Amino acid sequence: MPLLRLAELPLELLYCVAENADIGSSLSLCQTDRRTHGVCLRWIYRNLLLEDPVRAIGCLRTVISDAEAAHAVRILVIRVEKLSLLRRSTVCSRLRFVATNLKLLDIYTRPELFAAARDIHFRRLRRVSIPFCADIIPFLQLHQNLVELSVTPFRMHPSLPGAPHSIQSPFRVSKSSAVPRSSRNPCFVARAPHTYHRILEPSAPSRVH
Numbered sequence: 009m010p011l012l013r014l015a016e017l018p019l020e021l022l023y024c025v026a027e028n029a030d031i032g033s034s035l036s037l038c039q040t041d042r043r044t045h046g047v048c049l050r051w052i053y054r055n056l057l058l059e060d061p062v063r064a065i066g067c068l069r070t071v072i073s074d075a076e077a078a079h080a081v082r083i084l085v086i087r088v089e090k091l092s093l094l095r096r097s098t099v100c101s102r103l104r105f106v107a108t109n110l111k112l113l114d115i116y117t118r119p120e121l122f123a124a125a126r127d128i129h130f131r132r133l134r135r136v137s138i139p140f141c142a143d144i145i146p147f148l149q150l151h152q153n154l155v156e157l158s159v160t161p162f163r164m165h166p167s168l169p170g171a172p173h174s175i176q177s178p179f180r181v182s183k184s185s186a187v188p189r190s191s192r193n194p195c196f197v198a199r200a201p202h203t204y205h206r207i208l209e210p211s212a213p214s215r216v217h
Contacts, residue, residue, distance in 0.1 A: 014040050019047070026051045049076055055083040061099075064088055068102035081106040085114040086121070104128050115139065116160060122147075 014037070017025075026034060026048045034052050038045045053071060058064035064086070071078045084106060088099070103125050112135040115122050119141040126143040129150050136151070137158035138144060144159070 014044055022047050046076060049074070050080040053077045053080040055085075056081060057085045057087065058099075059087045061088050064099060065102075068099065068105070072102055072105045078105050079108050081110055083112040083114075084110055086117055088117050088121070107131070111135065113137070119143070 014022075022044060026037065026044075029037065029048070029051075031052065034048045038048045038052070056067065058067060071081065084103075086099070099121065107128055107130045109132055110130045111132055113130060113133055114137040115125070116137070117139070119139045122139050122141060123143040126147045127150070133151050134154060135156040136154055137160065138147070140159045140161045148154070148157075
């Protein structure tokens, strides 16, 4: 029985190979043929973890240049704490290009980064972890279909009701009905403080560092 070439494998089997391959293998598979490239690309860019400023910008530049890669992003985690004003603006401006199918957004960085992204509408976003700041209010008004909200506390912005106070523990809300639909302080929707809950349990994101 003759051996099948990779491009001749059934699509379901090709998806299975791509899903279980590590990043290095997936990158190699991308170079075999156009069909395999399209399948592997969906898994390479499906879950992204951005930790280094320079490489984060480079990764987002790659995503912007390839619509197929941009549509593949489902989970985006930003763990960049030190960003210059220019790089911060660059990262935020490029977040719009992954807005199509993004379902989970986790931003753990300076509030200024989130402030620049507050007006982006991620229409399929359902799970989010963001820093607590005044900009959370317009963001939540844009995203009223969230099913999980996790907020990282810091010194409350003076414009928020109840300031000045410090939240002692992060809180998590797991029902869409708990997401505020008005300009109330979002911290009021939490019934009690909870330990910060990592929301990346389903699968580990691709690390870009």
